[in-house]
Amino acid sequence: MMKTRLNAGHLVAVLAVAGLLALPLYSALSGNIFVLTLFTRIVIMALAAASLNLIMGYGGMMSFGHAAYLGIGGYAVGILAQEGIGSGFIQFPVALLASALFALVIGALSLRTRGVYFIMITLAFAQMAYYVASGLARYGGDDGLTIYKRSDFSGLINLSSRVQFYYLCLACLLLTVFLIWRIVNSRFGMVVRGLRSNEQRMQAIGFPAKRYQLVCFVIAGTLCGLAGALLANNTDFVSPAVMYWTRSGDLMVMVILGGMATLFGPVVGAIVYLLLEEFLSQITEYWALIMGPLLLLIVLFGRGGIMGVLGRLSRG
Amino acid sequence: MAEPLLRVDNLVRRFGGIVATDHVCLDVGRGELHAIIGPNGAGKTTLISQLTGHLAPHAGSIHLDGRDISALPAWRRCGLGLARSFQITSLLPDFTAADNVALAVQAHAGHSFRFFANARKEARLREAAHAALERVGLGHRADVVVAKLSHGEQRELELAVALASRPQLLLLDEPMAGLGVTESARMVKLLKELRREVAIVLVEHDMEAVFALADRISVLVYGRVIASGAPDAIRQNDEVKRAYLGDQHVVTHHG
Numbered sequence: 001m002m003k004t005r006l007n008a009g010h011l012v013a014v015l016a017v018a019g020l021l022a023l024p025l026y027s028a029l030s031g032n033i034f035v036l037t038l039f040t041r042i043v044i045m046a047l048a049a050a051s052l053n054l055i056m057g058y059g060g061m062m063s064f065g066h067a068a069y070l071g072i073g074g075y076a077v078g079i080l081a082q083e084g085i086g087s088g089f090i091q092f093p094v095a096l097l098a099s100a101l102f103a104l105v106i107g108a109l110s111l112r113t114r115g116v117y118f119i120m121i122t123l124a125f126a127q128m129a130y131y132v133a134s135g136l137a138r139y140g141g142d143d144g145l146t147i148y149k150r151s152d153f154s155g156l157i158n159l160s161s162r163v164q165f166y167y168l169c170l171a172c173l174l175l176t177v178f179l180i181w182r183i184v185n186s187r188f189g190m191v192v193r194g195l196r197s198n199e200q201r202m203q204a205i206g207f208p209a210k211r212y213q214l215v216c217f218v219i220a221g222t223l224c225g226l227a228g229a230l231l232a233n234n235t236d237f238v239s240p241a242v243m244y245w246t247r248s249g250d251l252m253v254m255v256i257l258g259g260m261a262t263l264f265g266p267v268v269g270a271i272v273y274l275l276l277e278e279f280l281s282q283i284t285e286y287w288a289l290i291m292g293p294l295l296l297l298i299v300l301f302g303r304g305g306i307m308g309v310l311g312r313l314s315r316g
Numbered sequence: 317m318a319e320p321l322l323r324v325d326n327l328v329r330r331f332g333g334i335v336a337t338d339h340v341c342l343d344v345g346r347g348e349l350h351a352i353i354g355p356n357g358a359g360k361t362t363l364i365s366q367l368t369g370h371l372a373p374h375a376g377s378i379h380l381d382g383r384d385i386s387a388l389p390a391w392r393r394c395g396l397g398l399a400r401s402f403q404i405t406s407l408l409p410d411f412t413a414a415d416n417v418a419l420a421v422q423a424h425a426g427h428s429f430r431f432f433a434n435a436r437k438e439a440r441l442r443e444a445a446h447a448a449l450e451r452v453g454l455g456h457r458a459d460v461v462v463a464k465l466s467h468g469e470q471r472e473l474e475l476a477v478a479l480a481s482r483p484q485l486l487l488l489d490e491p492m493a494g495l496g497v498t499e500s501a502r503m504v505k506l507l508k509e510l511r512r513e514v515a516i517v518l519v520e521h522d523m524e525a526v527f528a529l530a531d532r533i534s535v536l537v538y539g540r541v542i543a544s545g546a547p548d549a550i551r552q553n554d555e556v557k558r559a560y561l562g563d564q565h566v567v568t569h570h571g
Contacts (some may be wrong), residue, residue: 187428187435194419197408204368204406205481206394206423215429 007314009307013264016271020170024163036162042274043169044230049254049266050176051223056252057260058184059216060196064119065126066251069099069221071133071243073228078145078238088151092229099225100218107217111210123245133240144239151233159233169230176223181263192216257298259307268306319382321346321515322485327376329362336362337373338539344485349511351518351526354536360519361403363536364489368400369393381484397484401474401491407462413473414458417445420480448480452506468499475506485515492522504528
């Protein structure tokens, strides 16, 4: 990898973070509460996209079932709340653990395959999770599960406060990005990225590919489980729909749009994708008709996503 | 007799009806440079791939240093001291030369489940990587991305990567493939130096290089070893001449 030079991509990343940090201030001054709600969701989805980027962008593992962890994290919170366990100190660790275990099982099975088969099998497992959730009659089944009380972190933070909750989500996102930055430059990260680049070579110099990929898969699943737990709190609701394959597709699009294997690509991708969706759906009911071709153009002509284009622009 | 470093017994590998490796027996001693030659399609790469563990044999056994490694996966064999270079250059194209070598060092310097410290700042890995690069004459190209290296440099880098794992036995699959005259000469010179440090199995089409370097030569035709011996004996061998060398006059030219 080349030494990183400061480019337009970095500038955009800094601006994005500064904007996200200052958003509650804008919301308070303008009295626009909606923008804060919207961006809370964007920040959570950016967290999910960043976790997907770890396996898809850096690891070359095209998981088409990443939204499953949104559901698993969400249902962990929802089910515990339903059963009278409201403490976030229990709900969140359970959400992370459940996601990690699911990723461990799915990963161990899926990583026996490569390429298209890997895509299909991760998709299949996520759909399985979707149908299992639909069958949970006690927890709302198809209709989903309303969460009457947000995770209780009493003494520490109040999730029912819009601003506090927003900053919690943002802190989780920034911490995740920081963690991913450390990971991809560590010994472990070099191995995972090497495996994406040339698996045969990595095996030949003595790395057991699957172990490293599996651990990476579990880390990504766990981080996305965190996003799931936050998302359930944000909507006060969790339903099988968050796990549907189109949601996994949304996450993939955010990563590709922003720039695979770039640190802030998924964050920028999530912001642009969800803002576009919001904006276009206000103009017309058929917003997907505009969104589709727009994404196609970006993928066809903007290799490396937004961050890739910005990087090339500043190189001239 | 002492156990040879590498012992291959009656190795068989079929592809459908074709027997690509037909009861091959082979041994390589410590400090030996053993060349494998044979016409195109003789099964040289198939044989190498079975030695490295990228392809499973259907019968027979492979012993490294007295230990049966026939069923071990590639990465484990590498841990036991077996390193290879690929016929078709196989590197990490979007990493620098130094990164490529450093990863090979890393593979043999403890586990890599370290998630936090920057691997590129580990002096031990970087120093060993630079030493291996210097060894093959690529020291000045350390920070260049592999995709931007010339073909000849990539071949040399393949060698540096293989060396970085400090192997007992180096399997080189056509290291001269696609090299120009001067590059080839440099590679031969390099291999001459290396053979003093490590046993080498060399698969190569360049006969001049093979006869200049090898202690012993095995000739592979249609998956079978039809002759094995010192270069002079191979040159005189009638069956070899008929099957492979005779009508090309390659050997007599350079002999």
